[in-house]
Amino acid sequence: MTEKLSEETRGPLLNPLFSCGWATVEGRDAITKTYQFEDFIEAFGWMTRVAFWAEKWNHHPEWSNVYKTVEVVLTTHDVGGLSSLDAKLARKMDSLAET
Numbered sequence: 125m126t127e128k129l130s131e132e133t134r135g136p137l138l139n140p141l142f143s144c145g146w147a148t149v150e151g152r153d154a155i156t157k158t159y160q161f162e163d164f165i166e167a168f169g170w171m172t173r174v175a176f177w178a179e180k181w182n183h184h185p186e187w188s189n190v191y192k193t194v195e196v197v198l199t200t201h202d203v204g205g206l207s208s209l210d211a212k213l214a215r216k217m218d219s220l221a222e223t
């Protein structure tokens with residue numbers, strides 16, 4: 125059962141992400157990060173790899189791609205805010221982006 129992160133749980137889950145380029149979104153209970161790749165193929169290849177995990181976990185990013193830049197916003201629509209699934213997907217995105 126997915127639940128919105130409580131005040132006690134969000135620090136330990138989110139602070140490591142804030143140290144890795146993630147930030148909160150103004151006016152929303154969501155986190156965002158902009159990834160820069162070498163070129164379009166690297167960007168789209170990464171999106172394809174992320175898409176497999178998103179589908180496997182039934183948790184999908186809001187994202188947009190322009191050439192070699194991908195802007196990501198993560199939140200859990202079903203609970204109206206951040207859940208542990210967002211932290212899990214963010215960590216997976218970071219690990220898949222490591223060269």
Ligand SMILES: C[C@H](O)[C@H](O)[C@H]1CNC2=NC(N)=NC(=O)C2=N1
Nearest residue numbers: 182183184185199200201202203
């Ligand atoms: C019906 C379906 O399981 C839900 O809509 C899933 C799909 N993917 C999702 N993705 C995200 N980011 N948040 C959700 O709440 C969510 N819910």
